[in-house]
Amino acid sequence: MANRDYFEIRGVVPIVPTPFLPGGSVDWSSIPALVDFAVAAGACAICLPAYASEFYKLSAAEHEHIIETALLAARDRIPVVAQVNTPSLPRARELAVLVAGMGSAAINVAVPRLFAIGEANLFRYFDEILKIVSLPMIIQDFNPGGPSMSVDFIAKLHRQHPHFRYVKLEEPMMAAKVRAILEVTSGGVGVIAGWGGMYFPELVPAGICGIMPGLAVADLLAAAWNRFAAGDRNGGFDIFTDILPQIVYSLQNMEFFHHAEKRLLCDRGILPAAIVRDATLQLSADEECHVDFLNQRVLRLLERLAMPRNPLTPVRT
Numbered sequence: 001m002a003n004r005d006y007f008e009i010r011g012v013v014p015i016v017p018t019p020f021l022p023g024g025s026v027d028w029s030s031i032p033a034l035v036d037f038a039v040a041a042g043a044c045a046i047c048l049p050a051y052a053s054e055f056y057k058l059s060a061a062e063h064e065h066i067i068e069t070a071l072l073a074a075r076d077r078i079p080v081v082a083q084v085n086t087p088s089l090p091r092a093r094e095l096a097v098l099v100a101g102m103g104s105a106a107i108n109v110a111v112p113r114l115f116a117i118g119e120a121n122l123f124r125y126f127d128e129i130l131k132i133v134s135l136p137m138i139i140q141d142f143n144p145g146g147p148s149m150s151v152d153f154i155a156k157l158h159r160q161h162p163h164f165r166y167v168k169l170e171e172p173m174m175a176a177k178v179r180a181i182l183e184v185t186s187g188g189v190g191v192i193a194g195w196g197g198m199y200f201p202e203l204v205p206a207g208i209c210g211i212m213p214g215l216a217v218a219d220l221l222a223a224a225w226n227r228f229a230a231g232d233r234n235g236g237f238d239i240f241t242d243i244l245p246q247i248v249y250s251l252q253n254m255e256f257f258h259h260a261e262k263r264l265l266c267d268r269g270i271l272p273a274a275i276v277r278d279a280t281l282q283l284s285a286d287e288e289c290h291v292d293f294l295n296q297r298v299l300r301l302l303e304r305l306a307m308p309r310n311p312l313t314p315v316r317t
């Protein structure tokens with residue numbers, strides 16, 4: 001059961017996508033099935049609404065209601081990490097207090113990188129949020145155009161606010177940084193591998209505590225994670241390499257990812273429609289064909305591992 005007094009990440013924390021109806025409104029009735037799937041997939045928590053949830057296309061009311069709906073669907077079966085992504089400090093503080101009152105297990109805040117403002121100013125931003133909320137905080141640092149937060153910054157913020165507990169990094173070649181963060185914080189700040197879990201096999205020995213992938217392959221990545229954690233590196237890698245082409249292809253563009261992710265969830269019978277809210281990309285026939293080809297390979301991997309395509313569907317006897 002989810003326990004707000006004890007929140008620990010050890011494994012897979014999928015990002016729950018936002019389902020939409022053909023007219024572009026939120027499909028509220030599909031959110032519980034997405035949460036149920038995460039539970040069945042063996043996730044240790046869920047996170048929403050994040051980049052992979054199209055949070056940047058949501059109204060303030062939609063953002064808040066999505067978190068509330070997910071919490072009701074979770075019913076204490078799985079911790080819900082509420083995403084608090086906004087470069088506006090007053091709104092971030094307001095939202096952090098709101099989701100804490102709703103019952104979220106933790107908050108996830110992305111580094112505001114719309115413009116370069118430097119670590120001294122970033123420290124002030126996070127310091128002000130951490131002052132008013134006692135929930136564990138995960139900081140997501142997605143910065144494809146430059147360096148992510150320094151080890152010194154992470155250590156200083158953790159010393160000031162011990163409930164800054166996790167950092168999600170989305171960059172290659174970060175094993176040394178993982179080790180450095182764990183050493184300088186004495187393990188007080190866990191490192192989560194993002195970007196679909198693309199680099200996680202290298203990082204398990206370095207000490208990452210988990211991965212934040214898309215929801216559609218969460219059960220397969222949980223199976224791979226469990227094998228790595230048990231010392232079965234080859235077994236974990238065998239699963240990972242069969243998923244990797246789908247992850248790499250879908251993450252060539254964030255909007256492209258939404259389409260690939262939702263198409264796979266539809267193929268698995270979890271979502272009724274693969275609708276991405278505008279503004280978004282329109283996939284070409286070639287792109288749709290290759291997405292579907294890679295998604296079908298994921299489905300065949302499930303069959304080989306004797307894992308259900310849709311664990312929410314009762315098994316007929």
